[in-house]
Amino acid sequence: MTTEDRTRSAAAQTRPRPARRLLDLFVGGAGLLLAGVPLLVLMLAVRLDSRGPALFRQIRLGERGRPFVLYKLRSMRTGASGSDLTTAGDPRITRLGGFLRRTSLDELPQLWHVVRGQMTLVGPRPETPALARRYPPECRWVLEHRPGLTGPAQVRLRDADVLGVAEEGTTEGYLTRIVPARTAIEAAFLADPTLDATLRVLADTVRHLLGRPVPER
Template structure:
């Protein structure tokens, strides 16, 4: 699948913003590393193969938010029992996503774009929506800003993956198409500002936010089997 490369200005912005945030947030990253390890053990960081630009797979990094022995569907609902107490807090404020700044810096991801889908699930996408995998996935974007409501839709679904593929993927494709048709540096900056507001709004969201997100870090294998750290 032919990739759609980023423009030079967008790639430059990715590098500058990712580097700046990694430096500024380094104390928080260290604190979260200790928090996850203290409250739920090792591994601290979870990794998963996601579908990247040009349908090339890459390893996505996140703080682990599920039990080490968790198994189940490849999607995470808003009330998923596999999520730990600490994991719910991290997910509510999207703090588990911070390690993806390394993915942005490496060029696996960009700041704003389609949500990176788990590779196993992406291969099952209907053909008419495979075009999304020509583009570099984003740390944030229109789908990511609907993560709480999208995760809630999966609650109680007997087959969440089938529902996601048949109902939610067309909706996400429409949002991504609108974004990609008009994306500029101004669009990127605007989405970063909207993302900050979205994260801050979780502080007074009485529903408790989302404990999970479609396409989250659950797979049919255990999380620790794909983590960055060796289980001790």
């Protein structure tokens, strides 16, 4: 049985195990307490940098495909239309938004989703319904799992790095190249998402944010 087959057969175990859930509550709660004041400062900075709300809201799919409203610090201009995907040099991104995305500070509000149990610290990308409907059939199993604030694929495969500048066919490229590649990376973790494996991914995330090489797993 391949890793992907084992992961599909474990679809009923999409909820994090008790040890991982305790880690979610501890890290998520501590993170919210520590980031409270900095988050308020960043929200004010977003409001001053460009017109619009400080928080960006979007429907994403959670565990077993259940939708929830995801919150992030707004990094794009209000009212700017375009793809659900963000590419290199995306003109919709504000001046401050570029910094927030590079440092992943725009994702700080998602600690709230981790505490609530809508997300977990380590898991697959929380996908939009529109893109999820177009996933290749062999990749749709990953949508059953609780999405993560970070994950092995999110650390190693960023959309903007692979897709480059926005052009015709960007969405098709994401669905045919990035989604299968992400799913293959996630499969190894989701086949046996132990506490040790979770901590290793968190350590890789810290290395990535510090600009250090992420070791192959």
